[in-house]
Amino acid sequence: MNKEKYDVIIAGAGPSGLAASLTLSAYGISHCIIDANEAAVPKPGDALPPTSKPLFKQLGILGLLESKKHIPYYGNKSIWGTNIAHQKEFIENKHGHGYLLDRLHFENQLRELVQEKQTPFYKKHQIKRITQNEDQLEISMFHNSTKPQLQASYIIDATGRKASICRHLGIVKEEMDQQMTCTFWHESAHKIERQIWIEATENGWWYLSPSSDNKVNVMFFTLKELIPKKSKMPAFLKKELYKTQEIRLIIKPTDKELSDHKIMPSGTSYLKKPYGKNWLAVGDAAFSYDPISSYGITSAIASGYYGAHAIASQLHNEKDAFLSYHYIITNGANSYVQKLTHQYAMEQRWPDSYYWKNRLVKQE
Numbered sequence: 001m002n003k004e005k006y007d008v009i010i011a012g013a014g015p016s017g018l019a020a021s022l023t024l025s026a027y028g029i030s031h032c033i034i035d036a037n038e039a040a041v042p043k044p045g046d047a048l049p050p051t052s053k054p055l056f057k058q059l060g061i062l063g064l065l066e067s068k069k070h071i072p073y074y075g076n077k078s079i080w081g082t083n084i085a086h087q088k089e090f091i092e093n094k095h096g097h098g099y100l101l102d103r104l105h106f107e108n109q110l111r112e113l114v115q116e117k118q119t120p121f122y123k124k125h126q127i128k129r130i131t132q133n134e135d136q137l138e139i140s141m142f143h144n145s146t147k148p149q150l151q152a153s154y155i156i157d158a159t160g161r162k163a164s165i166c167r168h169l170g171i172v173k174e175e176m177d178q179q180m181t182c183t184f185w186h187e188s189a190h191k192i193e194r195q196i197w198i199e200a201t202e203n204g205w206w207y208l209s210p211s212s213d214n215k216v217n218v219m220f221f222t223l224k225e226l227i228p229k230k231s232k233m234p235a236f237l238k239k240e241l242y243k244t245q246e247i248r249l250i251i252k253p254t255d256k257e258l259s260d261h262k263i264m265p266s267g268t269s270y271l272k273k274p275y276g277k278n279w280l281a282v283g284d285a286a287f288s289y290d291p292i293s294s295y296g297i298t299s300a301i302a303s304g305y306y307g308a309h310a311i312a313s314q315l316h317n318e319k320d321a322f323l324s325y326h327y328i329i330t331n332g333a334n335s336y337v338q339k340l341t342h343q344y345a346m347e348q349r350w351p352d353s354y355y356w357k358n359r360l361v362k363q364e
């Protein structure tokens with residue numbers, strides 16, 4: 001069978017995989033992208049803090065944020081650790097305002113940039129097997145009723161939180177906690193200020209952000225053990241929402257909106273070592289952040305960028321390139337864990353709550 005050959009295969013076309021592809025293209029390194037889905041899929045998470053702008057500039061993608069679908073936002077309002085609302089304005093930030101992304105549009109914008117570079121893109125392909133032959137990897141896939149095969153020197157795992165490629169290689173991520181998110185959209189009758197609301201309650205915390213079309217993205221973060229069965233979820237969310245001071249005054253979700261919720265993991269998980277002889281993990285596959293940090297998208301793009309640099313260096317026989325990449329990931333992760341621990345320790349109002357008692361990040 002004819003096998004297409006590349007220097008690098010990128011598995012996963014989220015922000016990290018696409019950033020890696022743009023970086024490899026800049027080096028002129030032959031590569032392809034494989035994604036399990038036919039098209040970009042809607043994802044939760046829209047907040048891009050102002051501090052992400054230098055990275056976007058470096059990658060040449062800052063202009064994407066000018067689309068009217070992404071809306072500037074000017075700060076956060078939080079009720080956390082005290083009953084008094086705290087306002088943080090970005091006016092003090094040297095990078096200016098942040099953005100609330102139209103996530104689907106953003107990922108389609110990145111995909112268009114990658115496709116402009118004529119990068120081969122295997123959509124709706126499932127990876128079946130990865131085998132190591134001397135210095136080459138052989139990748140067998142499923143696509144409809146066919147079984148295409150590829151060959152490459154390196155594979156990048158950019159498959160997100162599940163780190164599917166690492167699983168194929170028998171490597172499992174460590175989990176720091178079991179936080180889950182219940183998310184739904186609310187159609188607002190009136191315009192909502194361009195800021196993010198965060199409010200801690202007894203069993204978790206709420207997140208609320210406006211989108212460009214009077215819709216509001218609402219999320220409730222709690223622990224797996226506190227989530228009831230599906231039929232009881234709308235009543236649970238209503239009850240938890242009623243415990244907020246401000247958010248319940250901003251939104252009045254309908255029963256349908258509450259029933260249309262989605263639940264997904266949102267805790268911290270990481271690979272002890274995000275690389276091996278001929279693979280490297282980027283984005284959520286390497287390190288998944290708690291969304292309270294707003295680090296996810298920025299860090300996914302940064303690690304895609306640095307990961308691709310590491311592979312380019314490795315292809316030029318720079319032996320320590322993966323080690324340097326590991327160092328960059330570890331540095332970011334250490335600073336995140338410190339900030340996260342501090343953030344959760346600030347909330348002491350419910351000492352007997354299961355959520356808050358189990359919230360302090362466990363470190364080795």
Ligand SMILES: Cc1cc2nc3c(=O)[nH]c(=O)nc-3n(C[C@H](O)[C@H](O)[C@H](O)COP(=O)(O)OP(=O)(O)OC[C@H]3O[C@@H](n4cnc5c(N)ncnc54)[C@H](O)[C@@H]3O)c2cc1C
Nearest residue numbers: 012014015016036045046047159160164283284296297300
């Ligand atoms: C509830 C929640 C709220 C969040 N809020 C924010 C926020 O406000 N701000 C922020 O910055 N971050 C936020 N995040 C985090 C952010 O969404 C992620 O960090 C980011 O999407 C990671 O990008 P990625 O490219 O690593 O992975 P993903 O975006 O998950 O992309 C993975 C890609 O891999 C593909 N794939 C999966 N498995 C395979 C496979 N086996 N083979 C081939 N392809 C595969 C998928 O189709 C997908 O295209 C949030 C996350 C959650 C869960």
